[in-house]
Amino acid sequence: MTDKIKVGIMGATGLVGQEFVRLLKDHPFFKIEFLTASEVSSGKAYKDAVKWMLDETIPQEVENMTVIKTQVDEILKTGVKVIFSALPSRIALQIERDLRNSGYYIFSNSSAYRMNPEVPVLIPEVNYEHVKLIEVQRERYQGFIVTNSNCAVSGLAMALKPLYDEFGIEEVTVSTYQSISGAGLGGLYAMDISGNLIPFIEGEEEKIEQETRKILGRLSDSKVKQIPLKINASCCRVPVRRGHLESVVVKLKKEADLITIKEILQSFKGVPQNLKLPTAPDNPLVVLEERDRPQPVLDIFTGSPQRAKGMAVTIGRLRGEKKVFKFFLLANNTVRGAAGASVLNAELAYAEGIFNSNGGSHG
């Protein structure tokens, strides 16, 4: 039996950090070795530093782990090379680069390096081949950064991928219904969003447009060539705790029929399914037949097996004809749109043997 790879989590007390902790608990490949947080939390037991928000209780294996400060030298002391990052972008910018340059492997939810040409925005079902950018980075820095996409992009890119491959896409118009958890624990005041809608999320529409073009892009000469897809994105915050719903209109390049579209979406699979990665859902896209789905309260935990709960994107109200098709999709923003996405990326790296060649430190 193989030893588990030791991993650390940076920014472990935030909402995405908590999801990392939950998803990495009892993980078949990984074992949590350290947790970091800002200065006020460092030195405390994790259970005292965190305001735990998840339904499952704090895993016993970490509740008394002493939180260390999110600082390069503190982390270097641990010698643990595989690191999940739930840091805010402005903090991630320096730390993630420094750690990479020190030979560390960063699986990051931060947006800091997503649009960096060397760094993949990896959704293994969609752009598996971008994993090659890991080797590009390792040659230059020994370490590497792999990012997951923005929380509103993950579901969209996954739904577009099979349509793009089969029919080509002329244009996408998307309006989002993004839950408050997307802003983090302290991102929104109650008086602003309670019983209200805020039709603006800073930088979000640009991220949807840019990241989607990059994710769907082809690798050529060790670079991602973005596709020239036209995307109209409009983002709105809604008073819902979890789950990002999106209203999508896709214009295809070729005509299609509804039944085919549905089959293509429902049967979409990729490398993680072939490799049976632990966090990979059997069906990355689940098309719901009910006339009023997906709904956040009912559908954000879609995904099987158990470890893949929240990793499947649900699609509903699929309608249209010829070249124009419409649907709503729902993604669990802190799982498939954040922590779960990076865990899946790390599982892929593990399965690809990337941690073997003097990679991760085994426990």
Added chain:
Amino acid sequence: MTDKIKVGIMGATGLVGQEFVRLLKDHPFFKIEFLTASEVSSGKAYKDAVKWMLDETIPQEVENMTVIKTQVDEILKTGVKVIFSALPSRIALQIERDLRNSGYYIFSNSSAYRMNPEVPVLIPEVNYEHVKLIEVQRERYQGFIVTNSNCAVSGLAMALKPLYDEFGIEEVTVSTYQSISGAGLGGLYAMDISGNLIPFIEGEEEKIEQETRKILGRLSDSKVKQIPLKINASCCRVPVRRGHLESVVVKLKKEADLITIKEILQSFKGVPQNLKLPTAPDNPLVVLEERDRPQPVLDIFTGSPQRAKGMAVTIGRLRGEKKVFKFFLLANNTVRGAAGASVLNAELAYAEGIFNSNGGSHG
């Protein structure tokens, strides 16, 4: 001084009925003479029959008025010819027709007759000329039905009108964020929508597509010729009490620039403004400059003077270039999207002298 026109309200205990009561209180043209409701409420004082939901208290002039049953013969007994209808469509279907055929004037929020070729879906700022259908009906039936649009259509049609006139419109894509009040007092269970999103409202997308085409249509041969506008509508219920927000993408036929678009929207006015109708807002479209508006909690009561509160449609996040422009709009669904719209229609009819020619019964 002219006597006020006596009016009745059918379906006066529902949410839209309550708005009718509020808007017709102390009205310079109209005076409430009767209120109807279903059998269980009839015979009661209005204040005992209604579950009053509005911030302003029940007007003294109606609180002790005895509610009559929503039945043609009961209403005929009153001899009051100008009637506002907040009835459900299935009930309106027969009663509104019977009353019209008895020579009554119906200003209806019901969808029952909206797509009937003789009946205008009137938004006086947008399609003033459709008022001529009133004469067409009067010739045939003595009475007439004038409808206001669906609650999600009113704001959209108003925002599209000046763009359509100036640049032509190729295609509209709209995703709605519709508040629970749009479903009426008993339209949604709390467990279904509380902290949740429901991406389906029965018949709503069809209404948006059809009614908008009719409202923007030209009158020819006493018929409305619908415009062939392509509209992609996707409707979603959100856990907000009042106000319908919409994310809109408009493709124009001609190129435009953002400043012009903004000016055209902001300066949009119509007949109600020229006539200074009591419920007409000074500016039917109010373009907000803040980066995160409109918001239901902050903006649903936009409109001046006082009597026109909630009658202005707010537009924000206006952006785009060339032929594609995007914005969010917000309409007060029970005011501009329902009761206020029909009150404005009746004010227009009053100003046009339609009630004079042996029309309304004066008090």
Added chain:
Amino acid sequence: MTDKIKVGIMGATGLVGQEFVRLLKDHPFFKIEFLTASEVSSGKAYKDAVKWMLDETIPQEVENMTVIKTQVDEILKTGVKVIFSALPSRIALQIERDLRNSGYYIFSNSSAYRMNPEVPVLIPEVNYEHVKLIEVQRERYQGFIVTNSNCAVSGLAMALKPLYDEFGIEEVTVSTYQSISGAGLGGLYAMDISGNLIPFIEGEEEKIEQETRKILGRLSDSKVKQIPLKINASCCRVPVRRGHLESVVVKLKKEADLITIKEILQSFKGVPQNLKLPTAPDNPLVVLEERDRPQPVLDIFTGSPQRAKGMAVTIGRLRGEKKVFKFFLLANNTVRGAAGASVLNAELAYAEGIFNSNGGSHG
């Protein structure tokens, strides 16, 4: 290995019915054999009849089970004697009695028979001895009815029990903050409770006062002698999806100190813990130290092991001195306050051998 007892669930499509299904899935003692619902649902596969609201997906073992009609003769045909009831009281009144009189064993969440002197309102940690009423009923009817308490009573009775035994209680004042799920799937309209408070729940204050007195009562002569405890209950519905919070002030008969009170609550255990019943939480009462707990979103799933999630009552803000102590308590209203409570009662009956003596039908 013992065969599992076959069980049925009446009212299986409602919210409490769904919790029964979830809790009885893979149960070590029980196996679901039939599900009933009202006429419109009968004949359908369970997954088509139910609007499934729980985070966990519909158990495979029941998703295609054909729902039968909630009718005595339909149920008698199954021959399955152990039945969980999530029926509304007015329906339960006749069916539960008829089934009991036919020799069936009913574990009911309905309030229909709670105050019946032959029927126990059983919370095994609190009034284990009331289980004797089962024998009293069996002698008379062959079958029996065992009820769980009202959803707002379960947590209160559990918190009061150890204080009552140790110090005596002079008076209890309780104000509730009850979630919308307590009213069932169709119990509240969104426009009534969204962003609002409703300080009235029909019959609830009476239930709190009466059921608590019965639960804490002693058995004597095969009857429960209610205690004469003074209870001031005030009930309010709040816009929260799950969990009933209660603000409690207890006046003891003897003086106590805060540390002792805390210890007594935290260490409270009963027969289910001794018997290690599957759904029994290790600690029925969990005293939280944080200054702002318990909170529904954070604490309703308290309870270990896994199968007992939601079965522990959390207590926080414990304060007071001498004879007056104050605290907030939180109970998961559909688990400890409903389905979980009856499942625990049935587990107790199983452990007591009540199903052996020609009792349950083994699978």
Added chain:
Amino acid sequence: MTDKIKVGIMGATGLVGQEFVRLLKDHPFFKIEFLTASEVSSGKAYKDAVKWMLDETIPQEVENMTVIKTQVDEILKTGVKVIFSALPSRIALQIERDLRNSGYYIFSNSSAYRMNPEVPVLIPEVNYEHVKLIEVQRERYQGFIVTNSNCAVSGLAMALKPLYDEFGIEEVTVSTYQSISGAGLGGLYAMDISGNLIPFIEGEEEKIEQETRKILGRLSDSKVKQIPLKINASCCRVPVRRGHLESVVVKLKKEADLITIKEILQSFKGVPQNLKLPTAPDNPLVVLEERDRPQPVLDIFTGSPQRAKGMAVTIGRLRGEKKVFKFFLLANNTVRGAAGASVLNAELAYAEGIFNSNGGSHG
């Protein structure tokens, strides 16, 4: 005709500051001369500095008023002596004292000086005589501070007053349901309170107990003698935007009957009603007969005339017998519980001629 008194508002951009602006607009006694805010807002036009949250639009008379910094020397420059304070307590502590010592008249919503023996916590309907403390302060400092009570105290003290006078009160137990606006615009994060309950508000229970004892106290030797009333207060934040609901149990010293209690509450009036002060509601306590009231969404704007909307406290579900009576009460926390309360206090001072003796600066 008398000139209006010039007034200033400190902390004018917060939620209570906005209510001050709204209530002082077109006021028959007062005219807004200056508005203060923190450094980031000073120098801006009010409409650009404020995030306006109220249904009514920003009054024209102040929208372009330049906001000044909340600093003693800035305020002294204005020469405007009558000042409303919506400052946070830690800031109020120094500024209010300095201004008073400079001869200014402060009507404060801050808690900084509420428990100071020289300073009245004034609710003119309840403790009119405490107005004498103004003279006590003026003799010492020329200026004075008058505070309104905590937002959760105002309604309670008003409801208790007539019962206390008539029957004496042995003990009060109160559990609160306090809306998020009570914490101010930035007082609560959405992820903490959305769909949740937080059974803790720092310092609130102590304020309820202490302020109520002071408000109901008698003046003797120029000091308020607190009454020795036993109060059990438990405070909880609920996901409601406006209005504080309270569940109250009162134990009287003498027996009473329900009809008398109701009459005494409903007919309660005081000096503001006798003087017909502009913001005084005709009936300070309004007893509702409906079985499920008061409710925040329906009742927070109770109070007539128009200017007194939100100044009446609604009471419902009145029940009890002998010495124990229970009810729910609702107070508009930003009006009767904050800005409206201080405006009423200033109106009383005006009517008492306190601003005449070289007091306020006339415009």
